Amino acid sequence: MENLDALREELLAAVGGADSLDALEELRVSALGRKGRVTELMKGLGGLDPDERRAAGQALNAVKTAVSDAIEARHAGLADAALDAALAADRVDITLPVRPEAEGRLHPISQTFDEIIAIFGEMGFSVAEGPDIEDDFHNFTALNIPPEHPARQMHDTFYLPEKDDGERMLLRTHTSPVQIRAMQSTEPPLRIIVPGRTYRCDSDMTHTPMFHQVEGLIVDETSHMGHLKGCLIEFCRAYFEVDDVPVRFRPSYFPFTEPSAEVDIGCSRAGGELKIGAGDDWLEILGCGMVHPKVLAACNVDPEKYQGFAFGMGIERIAMLKYGIPDLRTFFDADMRWLRHYGFVPLEVPTLLRGLTP
Numbered sequence: 001m002e003n004l005d006a007l008r009e010e011l012l013a014a015v016g017g018a019d020s021l022d023a024l025e026e027l028r029v030s031a032l033g034r035k036g037r038v039t040e041l042m043k044g045l046g047g048l049d050p051d052e053r054r055a056a057g058q059a060l061n062a063v064k065t066a067v068s069d070a071i072e073a074r075h076a077g078l079a080d081a082a083l084d085a086a087l088a089a090d091r092v093d094i095t096l097p098v099r100p101e102a103e104g105r106l107h108p109i110s111q112t113f114d115e116i117i118a119i120f121g122e123m124g125f126s127v128a129e130g131p132d133i134e135d136d137f138h139n140f141t142a143l144n145i146p147p148e149h150p151a152r153q154m155h156d157t158f159y160l161p162e163k164d165d166g167e168r169m170l171l172r173t174h175t176s177p178v179q180i181r182a183m184q185s186t187e188p189p190l191r192i193i194v195p196g197r198t199y200r201c202d203s204d205m206t207h208t209p210m211f212h213q214v215e216g217l218i219v220d221e222t223s224h225m226g227h228l229k230g231c232l233i234e235f236c237r238a239y240f241e242v243d244d245v246p247v248r249f250r251p252s253y254f255p256f257t258e259p260s261a262e263v264d265i266g267c268s269r270a271g272g273e274l275k276i277g278a279g280d281d282w283l284e285i286l287g288c289g290m291v292h293p294k295v296l297a298a299c300n301v302d303p304e305k306y307q308g309f310a311f312g313m314g315i316e317r318i319a320m321l322k323y324g325i326p327d328l329r330t331f332f333d334a335d336m337r338w339l340r341h342y343g344f345v346p347l348e349v350p351t352l353l354r355g356l357t358p
């Protein structure tokens with residue numbers, strides 16, 4: 001029988017040196033496992049005579065107990081250390097703010113869209129969208145702007161290269177083509193607003209080649225000019241958050257509405273500062289009118305049975321007015337300093353109940 005004291009010392013030293021739970025388990029198997037060194041020695045006891053066997057058996061058992069106790073103690077120590085390490089690695093500083101200050105800002109265009117959608121949503125309008133690349137029919141002809149109509153010149157249209165069949169697609173010059181698409185695809189009654197991008201080949205202090213509009217359309221059997229006025233006056237009050245904002249309907253002309261009007265709101269420019277809702281000046285903010293019977297007919301909606309109204313407004317313009325943004329072109333500069341100044345905290349969703357603006 002080999003020197004048990006030496007074996008014990010060797011195994012205990014190895015246990016002390018095991019530096020991970022895996023290494024310790026490996027050691028346990030190699031010493032006490034089915035083919036471990038101590039186990040093999042136990043098996044050898046059978047060949048000894050009874051007295052020797054008892055003495056050797058006791059001595060071996062003592063080694064086995066000592067080693068297994070040492071392993072158990074080491075296991076506890078290593079497990080504690082592993083837990084400590086995991087806790088340290090997963091440490092959460094509960095004194096940090098739960099939600100750090102949001103870094104990004106919503107562009108005023110997005111905010112204005114959300115506000116307008118909240119207001120008209122409350123009035124029962126749903127949001128509709130359409131393609132930025134349109135055909136001539138939806139952008140012009142169906143809106144009662146036939147090919148020779150002078151309004152086509154006013155639209156400064158961006159045309160795409162001619163297709164094989166001679167058709168030229170275009171970038172929509174207003175959101176009104178979505179009116180046409182909505183009437184073609186949905187039976188009245190209809191109550192939609194259409195936020196979106198629009199394009200005109202025009203670029204100066206007050207025009208950018210791409211800008212945004214919101215279109216509104218109601219088609220049913222009863223809506224009349226009085227409803228149009230009530231709806232838009234209510235919108236102006238809600239949007240500018242001024243209860244008695246003066247609103248004026250000024251006769252105007254659009255090929256797709258009859259009668260047509262432009263809406264002005266009262267303002268003051270005293271001292272060079274624009275103030276909405278006070279004073280004796282007027283600012284134009286949108287175009288509107290009763291849907292022209294020819295437009296209804298172009299969409300196979302019976303003008304004898306149905307009628308309705310439409311309106312359209314420029315988003316940059318009404319955002320500039322509400323938020324005092326002086327220069328249109330800065331909307332598209334992608335300047336972080338501008339965005340930090342004029343932008344909006346995300347997650348502050350505008351609602352009429354809680355207020356449109358944070």
Ligand code: PHE
Nearest residue numbers: 174176254287288310311312
């Ligand atoms: N489409 C018109 C424009 O871009 C705005 C408008 C829409 C006017 C609907 C009346 C009715 O100028």
